[in-house]
Amino acid sequence: MGEGDLSGRTFLITGGNTGIGRATALELARRGGRVFVACRSAAKGAEAVASIKASTGNDSVWVLPLDLADLDSVRSCAADFLACGEPLHVLVNNAGLAGTRGVTRQGFELMFGVNHLGHFLLTNLLLGRLTDSVPARVVNVSSDSHYQAKGIDFDALRRPARGITGLPEYAVSKLCNVLFTQELARRTAGTGLTTYALHPGVVASDIWRRVPWPVRPFVTRNMLSVTEGAQTSLYCATSPEVAEVSGRFYDKCAERAPNPVATPELGRLLWERSAAWTGLSSAGDESGAA
Numbered sequence: 001m002g003e004g005d006l007s008g009r010t011f012l013i014t015g016g017n018t019g020i021g022r023a024t025a026l027e028l029a030r031r032g033g034r035v036f037v038a039c040r041s042a043a044k045g046a047e048a049v050a051s052i053k054a055s056t057g058n059d060s061v062w063v064l065p066l067d068l069a070d071l072d073s074v075r076s077c078a079a080d081f082l083a084c085g086e087p088l089h090v091l092v093n094n095a096g097l098a099g100t101r102g103v104t105r106q107g108f109e110l111m112f113g114v115n116h117l118g119h120f121l122l123t124n125l126l127l128g129r130l131t132d133s134v135p136a137r138v139v140n141v142s143s144d145s146h147y148q149a150k151g152i153d154f155d156a157l158r159r160p161a162r163g164i165t166g167l168p169e170y171a172v173s174k175l176c177n178v179l180f181t182q183e184l185a186r187r188t189a190g191t192g193l194t195t196y197a198l199h200p201g202v203v204a205s206d207i208w209r210r211v212p213w214p215v216r217p218f219v220t221r222n223m224l225s226v227t228e229g230a231q232t233s234l235y236c237a238t239s240p241e242v243a244e245v246s247g248r249f250y251d252k253c254a255e256r257a258p259n260p261v262a263t264p265e266l267g268r269l270l271w272e273r274s275a276a277w278t279g280l281s282s283a284g285d286e287s288g289a290a
Contacts, residue, residue, distance in 0.1 A: 007033070010034040010133070011028050011090045011091075012035075013037055014068065014092065014094050017039040017041065018044065020094065020226045020229040022037075024094065025052055027234055033060075034086070036064050036081060038063075066095075068113070078121075086129075088126055088129045090237045091137070092141070093119040093177075096111075096173075100166055106277075111169050112169065112172065115173035115174065116274070123138055124275075130193055137194050138184060140196065142198060144251065146258070149168075149259065149261065150261065152175065152266065156172075175261070182264070186264070194245065196248060197249045197258070201228060
């Protein structure tokens with residue numbers, strides 16, 4: 001796909017109403033893509049869609065309600081999209097939280113629940129549509145913070161973050177993004193679906209909105225703009241250079257070796273736990289991939 005040649009391609013972006021997700025949605029729409037913005041706030045989603053339409057002259061932009069901290073909302077979002085009858089060429093799992101304490105509606109550590117588990121379920125529920133639309137891609141926005149994770153304490157995923165900043169739990173959630181990308185690549189090899197994880201750069205986006213105010217300026221200083229931060233997402237979503245590769249990690253639009261703890265064994269275990277926790281491994285697996 002060349003510059004400006006995304007007409008007829010359909011994209012779904014989580015968190016596409018703000019930050020690098022919005023910058024990504026804006027550029028995809030500018031290049032003629034059909035774009036679904038999935039986000040928690042209906043009002044903010046509607047505002048983003050109206051702004052993107054006005055900026056690009058592309059009316060093929062829509063909002064979908066999605067609260068990644070509630071697996072029931074994830075199921076509803078997937079059902080809403082599937083009911084549209086649209087193909088799905090690229091799913092960009094972009095939304096995320098950092099520096100946040102708490103649990104999801106189903107009782108998972110909040111950053112793990114939003115950054116990984118909600119996206120895991122959404123991807124699996126849309127996997128049939130993606131494979132029907134090949135060539136298709138799944139792009140997972142991770143972080144170089146994943147290098148800080150030493151592994152996954154699965155018991156800790158069922159309780160709130162314990163530290164002030166929540167950065168250790170954030171690192172684990174971003175490691176999960178990398179592991180999910182790798183394992184999905186293994187499970188979909190040869191189907192025409194390719195997967196990508198990426199570090200967008202350290203971006204001053206709304207992902208840091210819940211970091212306590214006295215700490216936040218120190219966390220966000222010297223960060224990239226959201227437009228700069230969207231470049232690797234756009235590269236993974238559209239570049240012909242990576243059309244034939246899958247399961248890799250990218251930084252500054254180039255492949256980079258991930259954290260060595262991201263092994264196939266850990267990826268398989270994370271998938272199995274995630275499938276059980278989201279109900280995908282129960283009778284009649286909804287995706288057909290788990």
